[in-house]
Amino acid sequence: MIKIKNFIPARQFKHNPNRFNVMSSGMGTQSNAIICMIHAGILPKPDVIVAADTEREASNVFEYQKKHIQPLCDEMNIPYYIVPKSQFTNVDLVQPSSGMTLAGYYSEWDGRKENGECRGKQPGYCSARWKREVIERFLNKKYGQSYLTKRGVDMWMGMSLDEPKRIKVTTGKWHRVYPLFEMMITRQMAIQFVEQYGLPTPPRSACWMCPNRRESEWLWMKENVPEDFKKACEHEKEIQKDNPHLWLTKYGVPLADAPLKSNGMDEQLDLVQFCDSGMCFV
Template sequence: MTPTPKESPVMTAMTTAPAAPTASGAALETFSYGGGWQSTAALVLAARGELPFRIFLFANVGNDSEHPATLRYITEHAAPFAAAHGIALHQLARTRRDGSTETLYGRLTKPGSRSLPIPVRMSNGAPGTRSCTADFKIRVIGRWLKAHGATAEHPATVGIGISVDEIHRANNRRCEPHERIVYPLLDLGIRRADCPRIIRSAGLPVPPKSSCWFCPFHRLTTWAEMRRSEPELFERACALEATLNARRADLGKDAVWLTRHAAPLADVVSTDDVLPLDFGDGACDSGWCFT
């Protein structure tokens, strides 16, 4: 594997289209697009004029990191739909000072790296400290917002796709100084179960659940489905887990896992329909992912 350049503390955001101009003095209003049910429903509502957002920001943690189905959906459906309705859907990436792109998978697999930015499960099943959402979502979008005029004195509005049934994920305390977080689906009383109907009403297929393909917050049913329908991707997840543990063994540290069951992924996720009980919520609590 080719070593990646040393990370710079400076981040820039790459867009797939020029930034949409705003009226002079108008507050910047954007929506964090995750590629899943809630944010795609919000895109449809914005196209109808039922939400005020005309700028949607997709922070891509890496073409090698986002689930391939999510990337296909955005390319084949969400981006064309947005363009047809005059909505700017920007795709952003974390980049270094030299202009190269850093991906989450690249950081995890970089030779010699000790970084564990994802919430791997520790020996007791609890998730470890993570920085993936902050580094590859929040700060990337924040960099774009500040480049387009957002400041602590004049913060940008950022819509997050949390629905009524997931209201516990709404948390204004995590707001950055340059942004004002809002939850428009809560204001409209929209539940996650309402989203497929909204999406289909616009002639769009319902997107898959969005997340990194190796996210430790996956339910066991998600892992099992991946093993059945995407065996090569499942094997890559198993290989990633093994790589992380080989590195930790060299450092004299305890093993970490992609599930809460403290065992290799391939052993936990069987090929039959019998799985261990899994009471996880299947999503991180930030609202920046799994929406």
């Protein structure tokens, strides 16, 4: 159990103030914990905090940012920008060059298993197109490419100790650093930190139509944010106009009819396989 009073991480985060430090917020659990740790003085202040708005983000994520995170950033005098994706890319559901859909939908193109579930799942590139590229273009526009190239940019990513497969070694202008991973903090510890900091349990960030959403999260949405659930059901019908083999859940039936279980998919989802590295779920 993490205790905030006199909290000393197992290892320190090595911060290079000569580079331009960007906290790349995914608006989820771990990102919120990082911002609380900055506020608590456990982490240094970055130059800026930026999040990309996919324009399909679940409404509870925005509410949490507005109510609990923005005031902390204001108090610390750190600029916090939430950047709408459509201002920095024309790419939406389909990759123009290949005609492939970008999100990692389930597919029965290769048939179904004996229990009727979809055999396939597409790789997901939406995170990179809708988040990483949007944030980089925003920063280039706001601060100038030559300034950022000269200083080099350290992008703080929210992956925690329990996500080693999502840690990538990068060099050059856009260099990724992982404060929670370096400090040996797990996702559960991040949740505890936020709660002990006096904030409500942070929601996991995800688009309302994300095919990587856990079954328990679909059920929660269905009950608590029915308007988001309805939008997801409509989205599934919309993508099926072009490709009738694509689905939002492994069951390969309309989302509203899917036999969702409260503990389904909670353990086995390997986001590395399905999410190309932007800043989702953290």
